[in-house]
Structure formats: structure tokens, C-alpha cells
Amino acid sequence: MQPDDRALLRDVTRESRDPQGDGTKDLEYRVVLPDGAVRWLLVRGRTSFEGKGKARRPVRSLGIALDVTERKQLEREVLEISGREQRRMSQDLHDGLCQELAGIEFRNSVLVHQLAQDQKAKAEAVRIGELIRDVNRQARLLARGLSPVSLETNGLMSALEELTSNVSKLFNISCRFECPRPVLLADHTVATHLYRIVQEAISNAVKHGQAKFMIVSLSCSGGQLTLRIWNNGAEFPADASAQGGLGLRIMQYRGEMIGATLKISSAIGKGTTIECTFKMN
Numbered sequence: 001m002q003p004d005d006r007a008l009l010r011d012v013t014r015e016s017r018d019p020q021g022d023g024t025k026d027l028e029y030r031v032v033l034p035d036g037a038v039r040w041l042l043v044r045g046r047t048s049f050e051g052k053g054k055a056r057r058p059v060r061s062l063g064i065a066l067d068v069t070e071r072k073q074l075e076r077e078v079l080e081i082s083g084r085e086q087r088r089m090s091q092d093l094h095d096g097l098c099q100e101l102a103g104i105e106f107r108n109s110v111l112v113h114q115l116a117q118d119q120k121a122k123a124e125a126v127r128i129g130e131l132i133r134d135v136n137r138q139a140r141l142l143a144r145g146l147s148p149v150s151l152e153t154n155g156l157m158s159a160l161e162e163l164t165s166n167v168s169k170l171f172n173i174s175c176r177f178e179c180p181r182p183v184l185l186a187d188h189t190v191a192t193h194l195y196r197i198v199q200e201a202i203s204n205a206v207k208h209g210q211a212k213f214m215i216v217s218l219s220c221s222g223g224q225l226t227l228r229i230w231n232n233g234a235e236f237p238a239d240a241s242a243q244g245g246l247g248l249r250i251m252q253y254r255g256e257m258i259g260a261t262l263k264i265s266s267a268i269g270k271g272t273t274i275e276c277t278f279k280m281n
Helices: 003-016 069-114 119-146 155-171 188-207 246-257
Strands: 024-032 038-050 057-067 174-178 213-221 224-231 261-267 271-279
Touching: 003 024, 003 038, 038 069, 069 119, 069 246, 155 174, 155 188, 155 213, 188 213, 188 224, 188 246, 188 271, 246 261
Parallel strands: 174 213
Antiparallel strands: 024 038, 038 057, 213 224, 224 271, 261 271
């Protein structure tokens, strides 16, 4: 078994045998074959109990294991293709449409000066210039949204700082970014996936958790990057990981694509924390 998945399997197995639980087991984990190949298994099962109350105890477990490696590979390919297309569209918008708009705005500014004697026409030209600048601004924002993390090593920090600031303004909530020491990440693909995980976590917290306060923290120690997203919203459903909402699955897939581990913890009155750890070395 893949070392990183042993704790997950152990915890899920223990929970499925808990006399206070419903006995279900539903998880995906990796196994390493003798030839070194890695396969993904989907395991679903149920534990039967006998007795009641404190005397209730597990007696047997039944389940199935399915090889879902091809499905996992397809999911990764879909995300990779989506990411490439987003970057391509972002580049096309920035280098194509935005530059054309900048050129039109310049020509319009020349026209404004030429119409100095015709105040009515000049006013209309000024208004057209304002519209062009507004469209250019929207196009640049769209391009930035498609490829939010710059190629610089500090790109992730800058992108998360801007994201949390925008969330605070758009949703009128408290959302702040904490990064005590600089975390430099040279791999643009990894940085983008981490950014999208934060983006999805914030979206879920606002839409489903009704959160009013969020903290996104980024740190690195001993070659391990840790990204945490905490919110004070509604408790995360206990069976959400098993049910696998689309947002949660996307976060998990993104984590798997870069070799990161994603954990979710939630408790009444303590909010929800999503922690993503990634080995940088």
C-alpha cells in the first residue's frame, strides 16, 4: 500500500467497526504492485454488529474492492486539459483582445484631441474611451481568472493575498491570508492547483457553510508545504467525504494530481478546516 494512504485506511476501518457507527466503509486508496506500478482501489463495505447498547460489537465485515485506476487517470486528464485550455485562453485574451483594445483606446484619445472645437463630438469620444477602458479592464480580469497564479516563485502568495482580499469585498465577510514567512514555489502547475483548492474551499464555505470569517494560511517547514483553509461556518457533514460532493471531489483530485494530501476536520462550534500538505523536496 502507498505509505501516505495507510493512516486513511486504518482510520476508516476503525470507524466502520465502531459500535456507535453505522458500519459503512467507503474510501479510495493506492496500492503498489510488485513491479512498482500504482493502482487505485475503491473499497465499499459494511460491518455487521450483534448485541445492543454497550454490548454491541462487530462480528463480520463484507465488501467489494474495485480497480478504479483508469477512472482516476481519466479524471486527471480532464483536469489537465481544462487547465491547459484555461491558460491558453488567458494568454489569448491578454495578448490578443486586451492589446487590440489598448490600441483602440489610444486612437480614440487622439480623436478626442482632434475634436477640441466640437464639444458635443468630443464628449461622445470621451465616453467611448471610458467604455473601451471598462471593457479592457473586464477582459484583463477574465484573463487573470483563467490563469490566476503568476510564473514567479512568489506567485502563489500574491494570488492568495489578492483572492482573500477580493472575497472580503465581494461577500462582505472577513477573509484574510496569513503567511508568516515567504513560501516560494517554482512549480507553476502545483501552485495553480493549490490556488484552485483554496478557491473551491472558500466557495463551499460561503455557499453551503454560510461562513462569515475565514483564514487562509500558507507555511513551509522541513520541506513540507502546508495550506490551511479555516472557516466558522456550519459543521461539515460527517458523511460528506463518502458522498463526495463535486467540489470536494475536485479538491481531492487536484491534490492527488500533485501528490498532496487533503484532510478535512469539522466540529460544532469550531468550524471547518481543510488542510493540504505537499512535499516540496
